[in-house]
Amino acid sequence: MEFPFEDFTLRDWQTAEDPGTVRVAMIGIGWWTREQAIPAVRESAFVDTTVLVSGSMGKAREATGLAPTIEHAITYEEFHNGEASEAYDAIYVCTPNALHLPFVETAVRLGKDVLCEKPMEATVDRASEIVDLTADSDVDVMIAYRMQTEPAVRRAREVVAAGLIGDPVQVHANMSQPLLEMIPDPDQWRLDPDLSGGATVMDLGLYPINTARFVLDKDPVAVQARTTHDRAEFEDVGDEHAVFTLLFPDGVSAACTASQGAYKSSHFRVTGTEGEVVIEPAFYNSQDRGFRISVGGERYDVDFPQVDQMTEEFDYFAHCLLTGTEPYPDAEHGFVDMLTMEAVYDADRRDQTVEIQSR
């Protein structure tokens, strides 16, 4: 059996060869922005980093050497006052979750498009405000689910949509990492429930959730869940480890785990009536993704060139803006994850199966 994967990493979304350049202001200059986003944009065909926006002027100034295109380093306050707004077309929001909303508000006011990190915000209410803001505005807001432009995930979605593994029946997915070894700071914002809304479900659990939604092309209707913690640093936020089941229409289920206190690992698997597709490793930009399909008793391992997930995401976002295409996932899509994660925490508290609210 042949799978049509000669062009595994082809950007199936790309219609224009040279659509131009989008100038981006990076909001929040933490390690992800410095070590992942800015380097990815340097490799990007359609994006330049031109402005850095930080709560600390020192942090912003220090980072200006990370790309030759950077023209301005300003504070959050200066950003909200519209400073340097002539120097960027769009913003990338990578602050703690609970600070996303005001930056989206200012961007909408200034007429700047938005690539907003996931989760959209720290609470459903604040995320809902982002959805309302976008609905009433001409700016484009994309939620930064880099899995949706990851070639392995897009090919898995095609495999499922084409019926190559029959009807999907069950999903397994995990994303885990040792957070306190990576960032040995007990005061980091992910451990502050007011800033993050949750440590593990919100930061890692949404990869299984959103990837399952994207690959199955279905939204879950109910969840079962349990969160726990071992380390004292997770006492305020509660969820160091999370195990949850997503229940989709038609009896499809996803058995998911996430942990900020375990070995770095990730996988995503869909078992169907006629076969199986597995991505492993799945979710980390820093680990080469693996892809395999099993059908008819045979297993096919697909070797493919790895891409930088952040470059793919920025290029996709910019390509949409430059070609007048609505970028996806939009705020409405991201909001379903917020509702799902709220249901996960609720199911955990109540020890019950909880239905996911619709908007």
Place this chain on the structure above:
Amino acid sequence: MEFPFEDFTLRDWQTAEDPGTVRVAMIGIGWWTREQAIPAVRESAFVDTTVLVSGSMGKAREATGLAPTIEHAITYEEFHNGEASEAYDAIYVCTPNALHLPFVETAVRLGKDVLCEKPMEATVDRASEIVDLTADSDVDVMIAYRMQTEPAVRRAREVVAAGLIGDPVQVHANMSQPLLEMIPDPDQWRLDPDLSGGATVMDLGLYPINTARFVLDKDPVAVQARTTHDRAEFEDVGDEHAVFTLLFPDGVSAACTASQGAYKSSHFRVTGTEGEVVIEPAFYNSQDRGFRISVGGERYDVDFPQVDQMTEEFDYFAHCLLTGTEPYPDAEHGFVDMLTMEAVYDADRRDQTVEIQSR
């Protein structure tokens, strides 16, 4: 890093080189007995099949050619009357689940040891009777969890016990197969709730359950679950597909799936604080098992000689009897699975987290 796996398939339980031979009566001559058990015993060092016991004399007689050691073919009724009892030392019970109890009763009465297929029985009450019978008797009853003598599973247990992957945090496990393609009979006993007690949790789901218990060396305390069915053949029994979460003490969890209506697949994974051990394929005798460990960012794939799981199990059982060692897993151990599966069905019905009763 070196793993001490030169003797991966070494029978770490074997103390005697040539302990003798146990003569076994096979009870229930369905496809598993004919195609798996009897051939496995032919390869076994310490077991001979000497008697076949079937509900149908024709079925028993037809199978006598499967091994040269077979001396008698008798009916269930004849067995209960003690016929041919001088020709066997122990019985292997491989009938529909709801028929296990009377054979164990007769074996106890006749002073014959028992290897009883899992699940022990179709209901907790009947399984409880088996536990009571064994407690009051000198015969040994072992529940036939072939995973506990599968070398890959035993090595995984050692890896966990030695702390090589740190503290276990999360387990993923699945076992699925297309039952109606394998046995295209809508009247088969697995689909009759009175005979099976359940189609998928009872027949396949107990592999994830029991293997998690064995490898973690812990018993679950609560479960969350959902079962569903697509095909009309599963309407009476209910569970064509099952997804369930086992909650262990200390916050360890196992995200499990099982399906009688999906692609044949199985895996078992433990993610710990310092690493991960994965068995894939895991549970089918007919598929070569795979074994790998990841620690310190490195992945080690262990290639090892495959064994016949049924031969291992029969030899282990016989070796215990011949050396005066109590075989394990015993009825008490198997009963915890019965309680766990009852809790799974209960959690499904009630849409709640359900605590597992203790005896």
